[in-house]
Amino acid sequence: MEYRKIKDDDDEVQEDNDVASDLESLKGKSHTVASSNIALATLGGGGGSTERINWKRKGVVTCALTILTSSQAILIVWSKRAGKYEYSVTTANFLVETLKCALSLLALTRIWKNDGVTDDNRLSTTYDEVKVFPIPAALYLFKNLLQYYIFAYVDAPGYQILKNLNIISTGVLYRIILKKKLSEIQWAGFILLCCGCTTAQLNSNSDRVLQTSLPGWIMAIIMALLSGFAGVYTEAIIKKRPSRNINVQNFWLYVFGMAFNAVAIVIQDFDAVANKGFFHGYSFITVLMILNHALSGIAVSMVMKYADNIVKVYSTSVAMLLTAVVSVFLFNFHLSLAFFLGSTVVSVSVYLHSAGKLR
């Protein structure tokens, strides 16, 4: 039960892998925006206006991700309360990928109808474009398999604490792989984000994590690197061809997501699926969670396209804190002093990220 719980919590990370198509209204908007950007650029004026539009788009996708991630965590708490955790997580993940794939196609058919098929929005691809697309999905599969073994070294709450290493690994890999610079103040903010999130999660048993043995630490660091690498690599793939329609990029990412999740079903849940059926244990809340994960995945993909991994990490971290606050009202949660301190540190960190922008 404890283990299943963690596995599901980790779906929050799994969504890094997600790419998307739906949010048709948002998509429509950003598409119009893109056209008007081009129009403005052709007119040779309005650089400031383009920047404002980019900012607006970045803001919209970031807010969408924050809200979806919060509601996702709340659904997890709700489903824990309801005690419904008997479905196979791998089948749910597979359905999430399938749903996003379908939504990508739906969005594309609308675009084709309005704009016609162009080089940027056609579905057919080249080996050169598609060869990198399986990599993030493969990294996630590997990470999820490792997760089965780390519990020999850390308990479940300890693993939740160690997952905050993802923040640091994402920052470091973002710097190394995407070669984008953060200012010193922004790095300070990033370290604080990691400390603040961890502080907010502290409870009376958290100190046990310090007793983690060396193999446990190594596995935790490898998992953080895999997760960070998958996120940063997805951004690299999506940004490599800026004019390529995001829905096409998402479609291909998700085709491989489906494939690798099918492998995960076979490795991890073959017996359960064979004996009890693919949909055993599904409930209304499971369906809601799958829907939410799909939409979150779309939001992550949009953030990767129009913002970056750093914004994604901030957005999901703030979502974690929002969830706790909302849970106070929904589930009568008690907020600890550590939570208040951690939240304050995270808030200052968000401020530093914006105040420390390289000029």
Place this chain on the structure above:
Amino acid sequence: MEYRKIKDDDDEVQEDNDVASDLESLKGKSHTVASSNIALATLGGGGGSTERINWKRKGVVTCALTILTSSQAILIVWSKRAGKYEYSVTTANFLVETLKCALSLLALTRIWKNDGVTDDNRLSTTYDEVKVFPIPAALYLFKNLLQYYIFAYVDAPGYQILKNLNIISTGVLYRIILKKKLSEIQWAGFILLCCGCTTAQLNSNSDRVLQTSLPGWIMAIIMALLSGFAGVYTEAIIKKRPSRNINVQNFWLYVFGMAFNAVAIVIQDFDAVANKGFFHGYSFITVLMILNHALSGIAVSMVMKYADNIVKVYSTSVAMLLTAVVSVFLFNFHLSLAFFLGSTVVSVSVYLHSAGKLR
């Protein structure tokens, strides 16, 4: 026992009130430095060099304060371990003031012998100069009396947590009373310093402090304001006449410190002193603690003269963390995850304070 412990811990704050004279070597140094500064200034050159010397002096007094505060806390732990807490804290405070007064005079006699008596180093004063000197001592007396009542509303560990409000009150009053500006980044650092110190002190009972009733919070805030106001006011007094010798300023501050501590003995410990004698319960460690408090007081005073209250707060906060690390080796203390997180936040805060300097 618990209460006495707190009372003694609080002497760390009491030293804000301290002003000084000894550290003859350090004093001699700063005196020489002062003369050479004047020489350089008269020669009309070496502005950069003066600045470097000022920085060096600021660095020396800050390090002295940090080391003395750390060793002070270690003495407190040591004395707790030894179970020696049977002396009257008010008599010890009185002796600390007396010792500092004596050391001020000692330093002054040396200065008079070397440089002769000048307007800046003569002991005699005017009503206009001396009238403000009792104020910090009076504020501390009032704060220490309040301390007797706050324990009706918070327990001892809760009070330790609430004392971190001093950091914020010092920053706010420093801004309002001394009208010195901190940059936004430095304010961010200051908020983090408060969060980091509190996080480092977290334990499984810390959440109880959130249940503090309104009168408890009001008292804690008043005490933080009194403590912050006393510190900031001392800086204002010392800096009002920059050319006035620090030992003369210290002497007068401490004369009033002695007087107000005599009042405290009468109010709080009259019976114990009358029945068991002034020095009842004194031990070797008590003497060491008095000596250490006197030297710390001198260092605080030097920091007020050559740096400011912000540097003082940073210095004593870092000292708190150093103490915990040293205690691991001396007393086999265990460091908690919260301590590591809090220390990291404090370290980032120190960096931000220096990186965020107003240009």
